[in-house]
Amino acid sequence: MAGVGVIDDYVTGLGRTLKGPRGPRLDMVAEARDSLLDTAEALEDDGLERAEAERAAVEDFGPLGAIAPRYQEELSALAGRRLAALLFISAPLTTLMWSVIWRLFPAGSAYTAGPDWLAPVSYVLDVLQVGIGVLGAFAMFALGRGLHRIRRPRLVTRLLALFVWAAMPVTLALCVALMYGSHGPAGFSGYPLGVGVALVSDGFWLLQLYGAAQCLSVSRHRPVAV
Incomplete structure (x- = not known):
């Protein structure tokens, strides 16, 4: 199921904050998006509304201020x-x-x-x-x-x-x-x-x-x- 809204906003923000080799950077962002979508879909199957599931997935993943530096270190x-x-x-x-x-x-x-x-x-x-x-x-x-x-x-x-x-x-x-x-x-x-x-x-x-x-x-x- 394609994700829209909270997850897309989060992933877009992550991509904008990172700097490094284009291929690996895009792969990292894509992996983050896939992980968020999987979590959101699992929460949705448990009964949450889509928007609420996406918000919960993003909160569980962590704020950009904490996640982006770790990704940047990898790059x-x-x-x-x-x-x-x-x-x-x-x-x-x-x-x-x-x-x-x-x-x-x-x-x-x-x-x-x-x-x-x-x-x-x-x-x-x-x-x-x-x-x-x-x-x-x-x-x-x-x-x-x-x-x-x-x-x-x-x-x-x-x-x-x-x-x-x-x-x-x-x-x-x-x-x-x-x-x-x-x-x-x-x-x-x-x-x-x-x-x-x-x-x-x-x-x-x-x-x-x-x-x-x-x-x-x-x-x-x-x-x-x-």
């Missing part, structure tokens, strides 16, 4: 898990791709004839990327199976996003140093495989920044009942 944790998973996959994969590229780079190229500091800079960049991947693994666990042990998952999500934004300039600086230490972008112009890996790396970094921006937005939002 924050979900956004954090998504970013953590991206870091866990993309950072080590980027390191692996570039390690292979430098080994396959044509002999006698600008890179192989570069200055001595190129190798240490490359090593530091590799360590940084692997470290980011490890951090992503820890964050995935903390916001997944370890979620019941964390009092403020919103804070974990926010700190992870801030770390991504702080680490990105360092990563880009190291990459620029490697590029120009090997005599600039011209060194890659005739090497399609290197250009392809560079584009994939740029795509990963853009996704990381987008995910971090979304996490900052979600973790900053504090629901207010409307």
